[in-house]
Amino acid sequence: MSRTVTDATPWYEDMSPGSGGLAPRSWYAASDAPRVSLNGDWAFRLSPDADAEDASFAQPGFDASAWRAVEVPGHWVLQGAGGAPAYTNVVYPFPVDPPRVPSENPTGDHLRTFTLPAGLPEGGESVLRFDGVESCARVWLNGQELGDFKGSRLPHEFAVGDLLRAGENVLALRVHAWSSGSYLEDQDQWWLPGIFRDVTLLHRPQGAPRDFFVHAGYDHRDGCGTLRVECDGAEGRVLLPELGIDAPAGEPVTLPVEPWTAETPRLYDAELVTPGERIPLRIGFRTVVVEDGVIKVNGRRLLFRGVNRHEFHPETGRAVDARTMRRDLVLMKQHNINAVRTSHYPPHPAFLDLCDELGLWVIDECDLETHGFVDLEWRNNPVDDERWTPALLDRAERMVERDKNHASVIIWSLGNECGSGRGLTAMAAWIRGRDPERLLHYEGDLSCEDVDLYSRMYPTHAEVELIGRRAEEPWADAELDARRRAMPFIMCEYAHAMGNGPGGLSEYQRLFERYERCQGGFVWEWIDHGFAHPEHVFAYGGDFGEELHDGNFVCDGLLFPDRTPSPGLVEYKKVIEPVRIGPGSSAGAFTVTNGYDFTGLGHLDFVWSHEVEGVLVDSGALAVPELAPGASAEVVPDAAGDGLWTVRAVLAEDTVWAGRGHVVAWGQAEVGAPAAPAPATGARPVRGEGVIALGPGVFDAATGAPVRLGDVAVEGLRLDVWRAPTDNDNGAPWQPDERYGLRWRELGLHRMRHRLDAVEAAEDALTVRTRVAPAGWDLGLRTTYRWTAAGDRLGLTVSVVPEGDWRVPLPRLGIRFGLPAAFGGARWFGGGPGEAYPDTRAAAMLGLWERDVDALQTPYVRPQENGARADVRWAELTDGSGAGLRAEGGAPFWFTARRWTSEQLDAAEHLPDQVAGEHVWVNLDHAVQGIGSQSCGPGVLPEHRLDAAPAEFSFVFSALG
Template sequence: MSHLDDVAPGSASRLPPRARSATDAPVHSLDGDWRFRLLAEAPVDDPGRVPEVADPALDDAALDAAGWTTLPVPSHWVLHGHGSPAYTNLQYPFPIDPPHVPDANPTGEHRRAFELPASFAGAERVLLRTDGIEGLATFWVNGVEVGWATGSRLTTELDVTALVVPGVNVLGIRVHQWSAASYLEDQDQWWLPGIFRSVELLARPAGALDDVRVRADRDPADGSGRLEVEVDGAFPVVVRVPELGIHVTWETAADVAPVAIPAVDAWSAERPRLYDATVSSSGETASLRIGFRTVRIDGDALLVDGRRLTFRGVNRHESHPERGRVFDESEARADLELMKRNGVNAIRTSHYPPHPRLIDIADELGLWVVLECDLETHGFWDVEWRDNPSDDPRWRDAYLDRIARTVGRDRNHPSIVMWSLGNESGTGRNIAAMSAWVRRADPTRPVHYEGDLTGEHTDVYSRMYPTLEEIDSVCGTPVASIHETAGATGAKQRAKPFILCEYGHAMGNGPGSLADYEDAIDRWPRLHGGFVWEWRDHGLLARTADGRPFHAYGGDFGEPVHDGPFVMDGLLLSDGTPTPGLAELAAVIAPVRVRVAADGSGVRVENRRHDASTDDVDLVWILAHDGRPVGRGILEHAPLSAGEAATIPLPVEARAAGHAEEAHVTVQVVTRHDAPWAEAGHVVSSHQALVRDRPVPRPRPAGRWRGDALGVGTFDARGDLVAWGGVP
């Protein structure tokens, strides 16, 4: 049967989700050149037709003579000349008729021949793992169907032990661009079908670790830690954290117990302290990097290690002008380093789990992460949410499957401080079921979802693009009802931590009013900051008729249904060039803020960090006469703890105007030491004051204005009649 209209998340042969960690068990990548052909429509008349089978003549070029070509994996086939991309923000690119999709359904058939490496000899099981396939994927190994899966930005694992053989094997993957699952992935981005993340074979030895789940709490009162490790797999198990002197052995599952630690350093976005750990069984050793911190909600306060958490974040899609959503680790690291250099301390992974390595980098560099599930049904807003899957019990398993795979993969990361159920999907029974599942599976992190207007299923109140007046009404005296709420519902939301999951839209010459929003965040303790929309433009590299390159947006590929340039709304251009909006954001959200007095007599210093002092920065003053630097020095100051502020006098020489016509003093906050994201000398923030103003001659008016006249009437500057026929 065809799976295209099936609302199930995939076949029963898929393995349960599990946490990602490094392992010494063999892993064999199948990335590289695959054979590929594109069908204009899904083969619904013969859905069981196998795209390829094992053939002793596989290496014969004649096998691929009938329409097959070469395609790199990972990739999106529409970026390699097979069909075209399409961009929509809200609307679906096909009629809303769930769970049905068009017969015109581009379908890519991929095949790859492989041999099991010698390191797989003796493996008890062989698993096939994919991390991202946009569309509905069906898998064959040596002509036998293994299973099928949906969830484009989610990991799928299948057991292929019984199907692989010594010598040459053939893996076939058919990807239908459209399926019932497409209704759950309307995520304000390009529709880019294909196998866009890695495909791997995993050797699972006897005595392997099936899953390792870690909880690392820290008590801010005394700095002690508590490590809990849950293991699915063979015992005995040995847990080691050498730096903390931990070396424990559990002979059976009944022996597993928390490990108390007298003192641990905290993990935070400013001090991302990680401890290397290993968990070993007889057959496998998993390596993890553990960060200790405790996230909790106390009334309307969101706290990490007892301190109020403020997000100065961005929404981040995965996008590259040539590769689409294909991940490049060096570029991802450069992206996050640029965020850090510009004061960004948080990422909302809009609107799906990113490549797993991105969260590793966030752990290492230090960024708070709101990890969002691969879910959005925004197009149903156009039909007043009628037939929305979020409240249709037929889709319950699909919703629960998506959140389980989201949490299951990434739960061991200290950078993740909140789970988000998805984006702009209305509300209903399936959203409620997702929330309940998360709270059972991981009670250590709050649940976020902006679409929960009544606050029934979430731990924080989240809004997109509220006005400044609305923020004051939510946080202060309720002079107006909260957005789409009233009465008791509004009171309930006002009692929660408040977050702006999207604000400061960066399209065009945006973002606007950033300083005003930052003032509101400073003014209202229950407002925990937010995430600017968005980090980068999504333009795709294209060429004009005469060969000139440009970054294309919706409609540029001839798609009849699109949302135009709304995909170009980032703080960076599509090629990664920062816009002036990023410079403005960096100035507004600076973690250490300086303000030079108008007369240059002193400087106000505010440490706006979460938990780090200012002992790692210098305050550098620079005096300029008529635009030329003439003096420089370092201000002596006692380090300020997080949340503290002080006024430091400027020395006389820092504001000596001398014979200059114009003099300025600038104070910079400069890092003292190299960091993973910036070399020593990086300017965190700065402020400038005018010490002496350049004298400017007052211009002499060419004549005297005596009012405007119309007929016999004379009018003043406001347009009021002041005389009629010369009579006042």
Template sequence: MADKITTASAAWLTDPTVFAVNRTPAHSNHVTFSHIPAIGEPSDLKQSLDGEWRVEMVQASDIDLEEEPFAAEDFDDSAFGRIDVPSHLQNAGYMNHKYVNIQYPWDGHENPQEPNVPETNHVALYRRTFTVAERLDTARQNGGTVSITFHGMATAIYVWVNGVFVGYGEDGYTPNEFDITEALHDGENVVAVACYEYASASWLEDQDYWRLHGLFRSVELAAQPHVHIEDMKVEADWNPETATGSLDALLAVRNAKNAATVSATLKDLSGNVVWETALAASDETGIVSGSLDVKPWSAESPALYELQVVVIGHDGAIVETATQRVGFRRFRIEDGIMKLNGKRVVFKGADRHEFDAKRGRAITRQDMIDDITFCKRHNINAIRTSHYPNQEYWYDLCDEYGIYLIDETNLETHGSWCLPGDVVTEDSAVPGSKPEWEGACVDRVNSMMKRDYNHASVVIWSLGNESYAGDVFRAMSVHVHELDPNRPVHYEGVTHNRKYDDVTDIESRMYAHADEIEEYLKSDPKKPYISCEYMHAMGNSVGNMDEYVALERYPQYQGGFIWDFIDQAILVRLPDGDERLCYGGDFGDRPSDYEFAGDGIVFADRTPSPKAQDVKQLYANVRIVPGETGVEIANDNLFVSTADYVFVTRVLADGEPVWQAEQRFDVPAGETKHFDIEWPLEAYRGQANELTLEVSQRLAAAEEWASKGYELSFGQTVVAGSKPVAASETKPVDGIVTVGRWNAGVQGSGREILLSRTQGGIVSYTLDGREFVLRRPTLTTFRALTDNDRGAGHGYDRAQWVGAGRYAKCVNNTIEQVNDDTLKAVYEYELATPQRTHVTITYVADTTGKLHLSVDYPGETQEAPTIPAFGLEWTLPVEYSNLRFYGPGPDETYADRKHAKLGIWNTNAYDDHAPYLMPQETGNHEDVRWAEITDDAGHGMRVSRHGESAFALSLQPYSAFMLEEAQHQDELPAPKHMFLRVLAAQMGVGGDDSWMSPVHPQYHIPADKPLHLDVDIELI
């Protein structure tokens, strides 16, 4: 290249108009194979430079880029450390971890002023040697070129090969490729990279994420033959009216004059030829197919084909073969609605950062497979690549498995225009309407589009995230539409400045409440609506998600993306050998936003969180409503019927499965049908108090992402049974009721219950000498605050309830013998609140060893805040850790998050303790009919509803106050007790956001309404 710049300049770091020097123009990531005779077999001409590199950390002020000796070929780097590529400098111990959300990480240490960078600016000096593989070198010697590509780095790199400066690059989330042909020589070569922590690019990369640096994606060499397909731009369209596809491809062929023809062949993935053609080679070779008999691509049925392009030389020999997988589909906005292949689509999505607890952004292919497997298993059909283009393999997987993508530009500048309290400062916004930033921003969206254009999974281009608005975004939008007139443009930031509404084709909002969205949908909207972020899944969250799903009845509501996919917590090995998941601030990083990155529906170790239970059911495309005459099945899929699934029908008698059958129900896409089912109700109605009719949709055959029989969706209906009321059991003749001066007790059947006049309740409950009362159960009116509670100020607003039950005092008691077999004790408590509300706890014990427990809150006549929880907390010996219960499960449920399956479930206190990044309320089970708390030998306690009202229950190794005090899971002590909470009610967890929005009113516990807990307890 005659205009190649040969000297590096430090001035580029703070010049927003310089973002790439000597970088190869962006192009598609199609696969090529060279057929150079001297090489022999066709080769992709790729050579990985991944593996061990040498590295040294210095300050920017300590190096001179123009004279820097470390780039010299003969530089002695024996004193350098070692680092694996790809990886992050932080994970390798060379830099400190930093986490901030909105603010720039140097704010306060210095006053951020764009486009400047902090004085303290780390530079990682990377070096490694390599010998060019013979096949690549042969291509070079035959007139080809060799390039080096950095697929991911942060934040800016200068690159030298054998001491020769070859290029500078920013935007480390799309390839930075440099031609190094002239810098190479025979034998061992040296590549040197100066990777800067901060550059002007840092102003464009203020994503809510750990600030991680280094070469975090693969580095590779690639050779291209003299005649080379540099770029492929493929339009694989599908016409829903004719049910046919068409292919339109534009090829950029380097040195096309040295080739004779270009042939194109389209094959299905079984290798069958669908179509083929041949034409004369030219610099820009256009390929047009005409009508094709192909299957359409969608997330439901991701049919793929392979386009193979062959360049043939004048001698008739093949020069190069290029392949690109394509899916035929049409995505358009028609009549204000986004449609895929002519059908309105609803995105059931999540926002996904690339993250691993050990590797940061340097995730592996297996990590990506695990993530996409989770998506398919949990009915997630869409991902927004928040907030940067992802690794190329992710797009291949989304094409193959079927996931819709919003591909997002590497752009976020939240801290430049937002002050504490969400105060907007328009003048300071980057990029805003500042011309000096336009080139870099347009280049970023261009690099993303050129790389990812051919992927069927990419249906929307996003201009970035939380970067306000301005003329720069208008320029980006214009560029996107010029490059791709078909896919729509997404950008949420215009909500802050509506004069830029033309920038986005989609009305996109963050964390708008369902009622606010409904107002938009009712107001004759001109654009389709999505929530690019909603359901902030921080900690124990994702309540009231059903309110958003209900909006699907509006045609222009087209779904949303849960923030976010995975908790961002760094796994650290402590000096004692234990491991801890750490969050912001744990590394001495200041400023920090602490645990705010713990907001995934997947935990940092990639295990599903309990929140995923509701997400899966509410996102299901098949909705099932059983009834006594059969089942109604609504198939919300756009293109596939239910014929290829098996439906398992079951009857549960008081939670126990008593009947099961497999059936096939064929419901075409978009239709709802009723099917008769001959439930054997009369055979079981007399054996149960309630019968559950259940129908579940399951895989009839194994998929790549799940085995045969995997359940995707279910529906249940409970109908009344007619089991006769059991006659009262005969009291044992050896039963004894004793009313003493200080205590009263009941003995019988090997059990003893002791009630105290002075302690305010039961003080002993034994079976064959086993004690189940370590201390008298206490009233609880509190729960360990969730992240949403803290963000919404629930703790502040409800401070009176923290100690109201814990410090309540017993002001009166009456103990009386009801008859020869029964003892009744009534304790009147005064809550520790300004209102001094009286609560009554009643124990009725008999000689069978059964205990009827009721707790009554009358309702406060004076104004008081709603109650977080109400019931009793019972401390048990630590061995009673097993939990079997009949209710919705298997995972925790809450008043606003209980789209779970009714049944009998087995778990334990340890598994039921969800390891949220910040310890908080967890393990609650709503609508419990009965529960058994036992040791490993089966000894323990059974708690059952006394009447028709179910109760809430949890069994945890920690009390609510222990959870409230801990900042990390490993700060919780080794369990010495179990804590059983039996509640009349607990408020919901909320989910709109984690910094402002309260739990919705219908899921609060009003202080002015009575509460009644009514259960029977027996030892088993």
């Protein structure tokens, strides 16, 4: 490609995509043609600015002995070689003056010497391939400039056969942190310059193909597949022994096949054989269309249970190795995820090989985002400036040509958050012309003029329902409105998984299953981008001294940075499970529904268990008839009785992503009413010197507060309404819903005052009357504690009556108290094993659970409210000897225990800021506020909001040991 360079415009500020490179082509992992990896240690020198004239380092004989080494693939800012990571979500970290970039432009010069291996074939060509360099590179081999390129997450190749030497060869790259390409790569992630993907020298023998394109469609009506492989630049044959295919390239062959789907990723091993090269192929037969306003693959409607995935590793950034890629995909499969959107750029090409193998639908997204222009009202947006169109087309072409032979890729995406413009239309036209067999996506232009499906980010549940009914608000352009209304609908981003959350997943999933048009979505996002840090454990925006940054908004994933699943991922697995198991029409019966899109249930075993008070009574296999997708049946375990019944669907055989017995889905039902706690009434309060004794409890006579229960000291028991606001409580400034975390703090709910009005010792109860209220406001909660006792049991009934005009919900409503730090063992009967909140409780399995208090904490990268257990009937805190305290609820309650107060948790910015104190602080809550997704999505649904209203709740306490 040509480029224009003037004295005033250095190459890295030129709008063109680069010069000197070869046309893009398919990527494949191996063939019989030799290849040499140039990964490893490279000599490296960092300069603070871009000196485009000094290329002396690229000349043979240059002495780089004083340079340091960096590892390739890698980012120099993560290897102690100078500079630091920087995180922004939307804003550019440099002045917006396209295509110009700052003079302060960190520049990394890289040198690699290599010797050609002996025995390389003579003749043919050699190609130098770079799979990913941020943000641009200028390349020399043996002192000869090859060219330059932009497009950080796309491949670039150069012909180098005439320049290679039999002895030592010197490869040199100059990499700039900023370039004109940076304006196209504002993708809500860390800015990380460097050579972060593979560098490879490829031998291209005479008679090898320049490129090839595998077309493998499937006709669901007759079960036949049609294979045609285009071979460019050489004569070739296609061999597929399993199907008996030996056909010339370019000729279609039709015959019965097993289709490829994400549920059944059937791949056929084949070869493209040319005079110069044999290339292994893995072929999946499938056809994707929009029919009757619905996305269909192989004739059936598709439901995306997806995630957005940035490439990230907490130590190596976007340099992600094959083991980590596989680990990601195995975790996705184990958590019922069936689709990936490659936000917001094509991934390492090996990742798509794994998607083909393991079975995931892929939206492959172009390396394009210009979000930083939004605050400028999209002035000078490159996608609507024809001078940038060649660069946009180059990015589209490099994506499609590289990834076109993957069965998993069913949708091309033009990019992300670029507004709208003529450049996007040109990209869409080119992609349609090159590959009409896939669908086209772009969310940013709501007119949907250039795409095949209607896509949105973070719509509310109510809006999704309107869209499902094709009753959304009309556009002014009747023709475009009719086109959009006829389209299938997906949410390319929803359920923002930042911190504690996301909430509301179950309600979204019910809409997807109710409305044919609503074909699921992609949770934002897969992993927290927190860097391993010696002081903070994990660092986020601002921790590296960035001038502009967006804080912990970069930590918004379903995995923690070390790839430990978060409660959000566990919840998502339950919500999207492909088999629905719920109570049947009669006691002890279950309804099983096949929620797969394509397969039956033959790959699953069903097992039941029967427990009473957490003790296993019996278990066995459950016979479930063969069910087609969407079909249901009622089944009954071959046993009966009151108690808790659980049915699990587990893998019947080992798979490449999980072993036999892996739980895919589960459901529970209770038969009979749970046992209520025995009443604790009848004992009389007895006054002593400064104290009041009531049954096993001892109270301060002046305040009415309990100080001991049996031998267990109790500290500061009182009504509690505060929680350390979650990221979703705090919300995002652009969200229309009220940001309750900010309102709570404005009201002073984190510093409530407790006024004592009366301590009354009657015949059968100790009653303490208080008012709990924030300073500066005329709001309050009139609160009465009524203590009773019988034998060794102490009862508490709390009555709360709001006073004033409460216009915001409460964070929580319950009691809090402290126990000595030794009481660090927790045991409870209720939801578990992990945390849950009103709108994140689908995965809370009822049962008997035991954990250390420390293990009850969820280590969100930015500390916040966490660790509540739902639907708790009773809970115990014990020391190592078995002594402790037991609390039973008059109704199921929420249980939290931690070694710091909510106020201390609220003050923490990183995990090490949470310091254990002398107490275990326990919350027993009558109700808690939901979580929502307002860090970038809708707030808490009304049914999960804890509005201030009169309430009464009770507990019975007893000492243990």
